[in-house]
Amino acid sequence: MAVDTKRSFCRFCHASCAMLVDVEDDKIVAVRGDKENHMFNGYTCIKGRQLPDMHNLPDRMITSKIRQPDGSFKDISTADALALAGAQMKALVEEHGPHSVAVYCGTNAFQNSAVLGTSYAFAQGVGTRNWFTSVTVDQPAKVFTTARYGMWMGGGNAFADSDVAMFVGNNPIVSHY
Incomplete structure (x- = not known):
C-alpha cells in the first residue's frame, strides 16, 4: 500500500505545531513539520517528531480495562465501562453528596x-x-x-x-x- 500524507497538528503541547503525517497500512510511519504553514514554517520539537513511536508502542492501551480479583486487567467494552463508572458514581453521590x-x-x-x-x-x-x-x-x-x-x-x-x-x-x- 502507498504512503498517504495527511495534514495535522501536534498535540503534545499548547503550541499545536503544524505537521505532515505519513500513514501506511493504517499505521503512522513518519511525521515532519509542515513547511507550507506560515506560523511554524516546518518547525517541530523533538517530542512532536516522536509521535510515531508513541502511536506504535506495542503495549499501548487502546481498550478500556477492568481490574480482576487477582489484580490483573481484562478488556471491557467502552459502553460497559461507562455504565459501570456511572453506576458507581451514582452510588457515591447518593451516599456522600455531589x-x-x-x-x-x-x-x-x-x-x-x-x-x-x-x-x-x-x-x-x-x-x-x-x-x-x-x-x-x-x-x-x-x-x-x-x-x-x-x-x-x-x-x-x-x-x-x-x-x-x-x-x-x-x-x-x-x-x-
Missing part, C-alpha cells in the same frame, strides 16, 4: 477545546463544585501573584500588531510561545 466527585483536566485538556467545556458541564450536571485544571492544582501561584501584585491594566496587545516586543523572564524560542 461534592464527593471531583473533575480534573490536566494540561493536555487545553489542547482539546471540547474537554474543558464538556468536563465543566459534567461537573455542573453532577452538582459538584470540585472542577480543577492544571492551573488550579499545579500553578495557583500564577493567579494569586497577579491578584496580589497587580497587573497591566492597559489591556491586551496583539503580538502581530506590535512594532517592538520585549520579553522579560521567558524565552519563547525555547518554550514555543
Whole structure:
C-alpha cells in the first residue's frame, strides 16, 4: 500500500505545531513539520517528531480495562465501562453528596477545546463544585501573584500588531510561545 500524507497538528503541547503525517497500512510511519504553514514554517520539537513511536508502542492501551480479583486487567467494552463508572458514581453521590466527585483536566485538556467545556458541564450536571485544571492544582501561584501584585491594566496587545516586543523572564524560542 502507498504512503498517504495527511495534514495535522501536534498535540503534545499548547503550541499545536503544524505537521505532515505519513500513514501506511493504517499505521503512522513518519511525521515532519509542515513547511507550507506560515506560523511554524516546518518547525517541530523533538517530542512532536516522536509521535510515531508513541502511536506504535506495542503495549499501548487502546481498550478500556477492568481490574480482576487477582489484580490483573481484562478488556471491557467502552459502553460497559461507562455504565459501570456511572453506576458507581451514582452510588457515591447518593451516599456522600455531589461534592464527593471531583473533575480534573490536566494540561493536555487545553489542547482539546471540547474537554474543558464538556468536563465543566459534567461537573455542573453532577452538582459538584470540585472542577480543577492544571492551573488550579499545579500553578495557583500564577493567579494569586497577579491578584496580589497587580497587573497591566492597559489591556491586551496583539503580538502581530506590535512594532517592538520585549520579553522579560521567558524565552519563547525555547518554550514555543
